[in-house]
Amino acid sequence: MVWAIIIVTVILLLSSPKVKGYLGEKSVSIRLKGLNEEEYKILNDVYLPTNRGKTTQVDHLVVSLYGIFVIETKNYKGWITGTEKSEFWTQTIYKTKNKLYNPLRQNYGHVMAVKELIKGVDVPIIPIVAFSDRADLKVKIEKEHVVYIPQIKKVILKYNEKKITKEQMSDICNLIQGAELKDKNVKKAHVKEIRKDVREKNEKVSKNICPKCGGELVKRKGKYGEFVGCSNFPGCRFVGK
Structure with a gap:
């Protein structure tokens, strides 16, 4: 009886959106650790101020010699449909449909927060939206990177032309970490x-x-x-x- 209660509790915890989101982000963090530390600096779960006086939460930032990668993770399953410009995408699981805010738009807000923060530094900012491989992506995207989590490292490594120096990379990391809002409140x-x-x-x-x-x-x-x-x-x- 006790084991049955424990099993049910674990299942309920794992099915909660908060826990699923955490597991998705953790999976990305583990994959990003495989990048060369001399060329890539990883910042996870970053809270940054916006120019509207609010805050925005970035799942992962990869500051590199080749650009800054702004990564939004989504631990969804089922069919995911939508377009680059649509406000909402749709998650379909059998006959059940749920709407989710277009993650490209969501990540655009993160990109703008980073761009505002490093104003004056000439470095490309590359947005990436990464879905769990439990999802079946059927989105119509032309320019943006929308990939599965296992593909993130491969996408990042495609950018191999150096844009900044190691010193500039370090300065950008210090700038972001200095502006990061770490207070639990x-x-x-x-x-x-x-x-x-x-x-x-x-x-x-x-x-x-x-x-x-x-x-x-x-x-x-x-x-x-x-x-x-x-x-x-x-x-x-x-x-x-």
């Missing part, structure tokens, strides 16, 4: 802010107000049936449930 405030944004967004949607531009939300018909979209389309491409 800051991290809690970050989560609280995200929840507040989601709550405010849902409140606007419930009133048929587009949370992106303030326009009116209207019902539309698409390839996969009826959906709610912004009346200011194509200027605004917000799509609700």
